[in-house]
Amino acid sequence: MMKNGFMRFDRLDNADIAPLERINNYKGLHTPLDEDKRREQAARCMNCGVPFCQAGVMLNGMYAGCPLGNLCPEWNELISKGMWNEAADRLLLTSSFPEFTGRVCPALCEKACTNGLDGNAVTVRDNELAVIERAFETGYIKACVPKERTGKQVAVIGSGPSGLACAQMLNRYGHEVTVYEREDLPGGLLMYGIPNMKLEKAIVLRRIRLMEEEGITFRCGSEVGEGISADEIMSGYDAVVLACGSSVPRDIKAEGREADGIYFAVDFLKSATKAVLRSGLAYGDHISAKYKNVVIIGGGDTGNDCVATAIRQGCRSVTQLEMMPKPPAQRTADNPWPEWPKVLKTDYGQEESIAVFGSDPRVYQKTVKRFITDENNRLKAVETVALSFDNGKPEQIKDSEETIPAELVLIAAGFVGAEEKLTSAFGAERTKRGTVMTEAGHYHVSGSLFTAGDMHRGQSLVVWAVKEGRDCAKEVNEYLSGCME
Ligand SMILES: Cc1cc2nc3c(=O)[nH]c(=O)nc-3n(C[C@H](O)[C@H](O)[C@H](O)COP(=O)(O)OP(=O)(O)OC[C@H]3O[C@@H](n4cnc5c(N)ncnc54)[C@H](O)[C@@H]3O)c2cc1C
Ligand code: SF4
Structure with a gap:
């Protein structure tokens, strides 16, 4: 050793x-x-x-x-x-x-x-x-098929990492699990959010095939609340888990927002992945950054994924606008180990921008003041304004406006919660953050209804979605076994 x-x-x-x-x-x-x-x-x-x-x-x-x-x-x-x-x-x-x-x-x-x-x-x-x-x-991973079935039926709505983890555990407990997914392929943001270069879609599908072998049914192209009603789902299953993510994007309020050429980041990334899966190349019928000056609103990880995708599609330039100040290069005294380090990180898309265009795409303490269009309402530029944080709140700095050419703007400003029409169809109470309300540290909503993942926790990480899905499955199992307090 x-x-x-x-x-x-x-x-x-x-x-x-x-x-x-x-x-x-x-x-x-x-x-x-x-x-x-x-x-x-x-x-x-x-x-x-x-x-x-x-x-x-x-x-x-x-x-x-x-x-x-x-x-x-x-x-x-x-x-x-x-x-x-x-x-x-x-x-x-x-x-x-x-x-x-x-x-x-x-x-x-x-x-x-x-x-x-x-x-x-x-x-x-x-x-x-x-x-x-x-x-x-080496073939060590094999389908884990339960030896006995309980005869209980569970519907999991949404096939992101939380829905998948929940379905996997419930199936292992012996329950019959059906996963409903509105997209054509399962995986949630693993499939149609995180770009292929970060997580190749064959890896997601390898796991889905294994879960199917283990006995889980996937119904893709099935939007609950549209084709199938919430009532049908609730009456057709012994328990139901809502794992539909925090999919309502935060919008930007600025003059010219209705211009052609402004999209939410997830719509752009989904369309790019669909194009990659269809043809192996992102050219053709999709939101394309090819030959365009691209401005991304949001300096975070989703914005970085957009930078990398836009570069692969052949954009002319890429700029990432970040409202907040540039983080320090090293931990500060009030952020010691082992806390999460609040330091500057240069992610893969930003590295690629530096290699292709010679500069980091991020500009700090800037936001969009107005979208500028041509006579056909097509986007041609954005006017930015610098921000100061003197009193902790962002304030626009007078006469700091600048114009950047842009034929494509991608809004990567985060998410504001779960879709209202779905939560109300299930009669689920919402928190102020737009997530589904449960008792703290629990996943039970009411009756036979449960929730997990970003829909419950708010916009988060894959590891948290998996954790929520697994823990939620334990609660559902207790409920189905008559052991829930
Ligand atoms: C662009 C992007 C990149 C990210 N990159 C990372 C990363 O690198 N690392 C990381 O840890 N986290 C990352 N995240 C966060 C992570 O992807 C999420 O926290 C995680 O996927 C949440 O999982 P979830 O299962 O709760 O929801 P989701 O993954 O959002 O899945 C919800 C699913 O529910 C489906 N659905 C919604 N409504 C219905 C309905 N009515 N009927 C049927 N199906 C429905 C949706 O189609 C979707 O498939 C990223 C997020 C984004 C947006
Ligand atoms: S899942 Fe846990 S162990 Fe794995 S990389 Fe994330 S934090 Fe680390």
């Missing part, structure tokens, strides 16, 4: 494919390490007495560590010993889809890793991905 790896080996991430090479396609962004190197990386885990990476705690209003409670030190040790199947067993004990989180999770575990206190954290996420991909490759 490799001892004290943290003193012997430096952190080594999966290698990035060079930005100028990877923008030529929509394939994955990294290449994995070989087995020896991976085992060295796993051996960097210190097996701390109380590992924050696994424990998961709220610190200063933010979560530190893995929300799923993944047993990272245990499987790191098993990887370092070359015990791959045992590592997969420990990983799958707490995680439903490590092949998703191993690709898209912002790795809350790593930010809380003890090695990260004065050096570089263990590559927990890459290690997780290596375990699950090896388990798939």
Whole structure:
């Protein structure tokens, strides 16, 4: 066994494919390490007495560590010993889809890793991905079909990570699960939000096929509340789980908003993925950034996905407007380890913009004042204005207006909650944040109705959606077994 790896080996991430090479396609962004190197990386885990990476705690209003409670030190040790199947067993004990989180999770575990206190954290996420991909490759992952069925029927509405995790667990408890999805393919934002280069859609479909083999039924192209009514669903199943996401996008109120050429980021990303799946190339019948000056409103992760997609489609220029001030390069004194670090990160799309256009697309403390159109109401530019935060609130700075050419604007300003028509069809009470109301820390709405994921928690992360789906399934199972308090 490799001892004290943290003193012997430096952190080594999966290698990035060079930005100028990877923008030529929509394939994955990294290449994995070989087995020896991976085992060295796993051996960097210190097996701390109380590992924050696994424990998961709220610190200063933010979560530190893995929300799923993944047993990272245990499987790191098993990887370092070359015990791959045992590592997969420990990983799958707490995680439903490590092949998703191993690709898209912002790795809350790593930010809380003890090695990260004065050096570089263990590559927990890459290690997780290596375990699950090896388990798939070697045929160790097999359909887990329940030996007995309870005779209870459950409908899960929405097939994002929360709906999928919930369906997986409910099926394992022996209930018959049907997942309703309004899109043509299942996966929620895993399929039609996160771009293919970050999460290849074949990976999502591999899991769906496995879940079908395990006995779960998927009904795609079925919008509950449209073709099938809420009443039909409620009367046709012993329990119903709403897992429809937080899909209402926050809009921008500015003159000219009705111009042709302004879209919500998720509509753009969905259309781009559909085009990729149809033809392998994003040219053709979709919202296209080709030859256009693109302005993205929102400096966050969704905005970054739009940058990368627009570059692959052949945009002329790309600018990402961020209202907030530029974060510091290093942790500040009031944001110590193991809190989530509020520091500047340059994500893959921004790296690609730097490689293609020679500059980071982000401009800080700027917002849109007005959209400028031609005589046919087609967008041709945006007028921006600078913001100051002297009293904590954004204030427009006088005479700071600038005009940027733009034939395509993508609004990536977050989401304001679940769709009202669906929650009211099910008679579900809403919180002020537009999410479905339950007792704190629970998933039960009323009667046989439950909820999980972004629809319950608000816009969040895949790892949280999986956690909510799994925990919700436990509550549904207690309800179906007559054990719910
Ligand atoms: C562009 C983008 C990129 C992101 N990237 C990351 C990332 O890299 N890492 C990360 O951790 N998180 C990321 N997130 C956040 C993450 O994707 C979400 O937190 C997560 O997908 C929420 O899962 P969910 O199951 O609750 O809902 P969703 O994934 O939103 O799934 C809800 C599903 O319900 C379906 N649905 C809605 N209404 C109905 C109805 N009436 N009938 C039937 N079906 C219905 C929808 O079609 C959808 O498929 C990203 C989000 C966005 C928008
Ligand atoms: S799911 Fe995310 S936070 Fe949890 S171990 Fe994996 S990468 Fe870390």
